[in-house]
Amino acid sequence: MTLTTATARSGTRTGKQPDHGAWFLVLPALIPILVLSVGPLLYGIALAFTDSQSGRTQPTEWVGLLNFQDLLHDTLFWDSFRIGLLWAVGVTVPQFVLALGLALLLNQNLRFRWLARALAIIPWAMPEVVVGIMWRLVYNPDAGILNETIRNLGLGDGRDWLSGLSTALPAVILVGVWAGMPQTTVALLAGLQNTPDELHEAAAIDGAGAWRRFRTVTWPALKPIALSITALNFIWNFNSFALVYVLTNGGPGGRTRLPMLFAYEEAFRYGQFGYAAAMGCVMVAVISVILAVYLVGRLRGGEEK
């Protein structure tokens, strides 16, 4: 979750420099990270500049920017990229709005609040594969509860939501919102409970209405958490795979083919390792730019107030 911990400041309490013994404590974790995480990342970037393929008999060769040139003209990739952005925004924004509302609600002294928290565990802890399967049962055209409810309400016969060209993406987005909302809610709730009640009470005594109290007291305190959660949710959603793989496997006609699904097929169905690695690089680059713009913008906005 919010990973901007204060480790940079960690030593301020004791101010000690690590002695040489500390290295022996660090190495057991550091070596696997370097070998199986940093290493593959650099290797992956390097692969993007090669013609690496699975089952290739000739040695792999450097091809420079060829993969990237091909990507530039690959309309299917840009389609998936556009779908990925639509999906990431489509999930992240409603997720945040709903979660914020809920966090504010659950911060009130309501009965059955405990039940909401208990239920929040379900989407959070479930394997994504099971979440996908579960919603396929809900969306099932004949035996699913969604169409049955629509029929019972007299709104028509319902439809095959996951196979419809226009309904598939909204249908998977709804599942994405469902799956990520509790986690966001709990994080925001944790942030809310960290704002001192006295501030609210003081503002209330001063005659501030609910909206003004939210804007002047709650939101400023919540903003750092909200910012990092939204940014992380956006990246996670853009990079997501399992949920949509199970729900539609990218169909119908590529309408829900997220970039990760596209790259996965390219790499492990068609064996185009170099090309898929180049896709990964483009994804990283675009995500970084979007996030940098967003973060700088939000931080500036925060300072001006």
Add this chain to the structure above:
Amino acid sequence: MRTSKPARAGQYVALLCYLIFIAFPFAWLISTAFKPPRELATLHPTWIPKDPTLQNFRDAFDQQPLLHAALNSLIAAVSAALIAVVIATPMAYVMARHRSKLSTAATGWVVVSQAFPFVLIIIPLFLILKNLYLINSLPGLIMVYVVWSLPFALWMLVGYVRAVPPELEEAAAVDGASKLRTLVSVTAPLLAPGLVATALFAFITAWNEFFFALVLLKTPEKQTLPVVLTHFLGAEGVADLGPLAAAAFLATIPSLVIFAIIQKRITGGMLAGAVKS
């Protein structure tokens, strides 16, 4: 604070909508899991099975090697969780107690590693593990899971170490205890609940994981539960709904139970991290 009656009523309506939204797909999964085939074939499905049966569970075990898959998942998740905690704890200790470039770099890495599209990692990992003959093997998958869970494990553990006051360790040192003695008899007991929570979280992460397992495990007898579950969907996406629901329901139980136990600690960890940012 006082809230007007209509406002309060509105709040309860909103809460009810939320509860229904969260609970209904799960309730539907359970309902489907207990329905006999003919109830699943009718056009007007009901919430409560008219004729509940355990047949779907039996069929699920007959159709796919579920027990074997669960065993594979269990081995992978337990090993990954234990190894991750054992190697992360010393590093987390150093990160929490010493100011160094390493800690800063490690924290930066934790943040950055959250942003990878896994495809950029999985292709090289696939090639590396293939050269080591660790494709289609649990040890290969476990190695990947350990590294994959390290960032979050480190991040949780640093928080737990910092919650142990250094003054306690200093007092033990003044009393003449050796550094190792201090760690074993003062720090470790205070850290134990945090270690357990971190291990359980790493367990759930590995138990639920799908992408790496899909790519790295090729044959059904090696595959983990999430991968085997997708076999129920069939090649054309035409699924036998009852056994599918039954198997999916069973696969969720361990993570739900564990998560219910450690949920408060994870929230606490998130809060600690968020507040200091």
